[in-house]
Amino acid sequence: AALKNLLMNHWQSAGGVAGKLLPLLSSGGGAIIGIFVNLMLIPVAMFYLLRDWDELLAHLDALIPRHWHDKVHEIGGEVDGVLAEFLRGQIAVMLLMSAFYSLVLWLVGLEFALPIGIVAGMLVFIPYLGMITGLTLATLAAAMQFTEFSSVLWVWAAFAAGQLLEGTLITPWLVGERIGLHPLAVIFALLAAGQVLGFFGVLLALPLSAILLVGLRHGKASYLSSSMYCKP
DSSP: OOOHHHHHHHHHHHHHHHHHHHHHHHHHHHHHHHHHHHHHHHHHHHHHHHHTTTHHHHHHHHHHEEEEHHOOOOOHHHHHHHHHHHHHHHHHHHHHHHHHHHHHHHHTTTTTTHHHHHHHTTTTTTTTTTHHHHHHHHHHHHHOOOSHHHHHHHHHHHHHHHHHIIIIHHHHIIIHHHHTTTHHHHHHHHHHHHHHTTHHHHHHHHHHHHHHHHHHHHHHHHHHTTTHOOOO
C-alpha cells in the first residue's frame, strides 16, 4: 500500500510538471515553425521580386507626375548609390570582423578559431547575432578544449573587444564614411534607433539614415534656390 501511494504521488507530480511543460513546448515549437516558415518564404519572395523588378519599376515610374519625373529619378539614383555603398561597407565590416575574431581566437589558442571567427564575422550584419553565435560556439569549444577557466575568460574578452571595436570604430569608419555620415552620427543613429525600435531599429538605422540624408540634401538645395532664401 505504501509503495502504491508513493507511485501515485510521483505520477501526480509528473503529470503536473508535464501539464506545465506541454504549453511551453507547444508555444516554443510554434515559434520555431514560424521562424522556419518565414525563412523559407524570404528566398521565394526575393525570386519573384527580382524577376518582376523591371516591370514593378515601370509601373511606379508611370505613376510619377511628369513635372516631378526628373527630380524623382535623380533622388532615386542617389538613394540607390547610397544603399550600394552601404552594402559594400557592410561586406567590408563582415570580412574585417571575421579576420579579427579568427586571429584573436587563434592567439587565445582555440582549435576551431578559424570557422568560429568566420561565422561570428559573417553574422555581424544582423545586430548581436554574430557576437552571440560566435560567443556561444567559442565558449563551448573552449570548455571542451581547456581545463583552466581563465582561457574561457580570454575568449569572452575577445568577443567583448570585438563588439566594442565593431560598434564604435569599424562600422562608423567603413560604413558611415561610405554613405556620407560622420562616425559620431552613425553611433548616435544606432543608439537612437535601438532605443526606439529595438532590434529592427539597429538593423535599419544606417540605410534609413542614408536615405534621409539624401532627402535632406535635396531639401537644403531647394531651400537655397527658393525665393524665400534668395529674396532680399
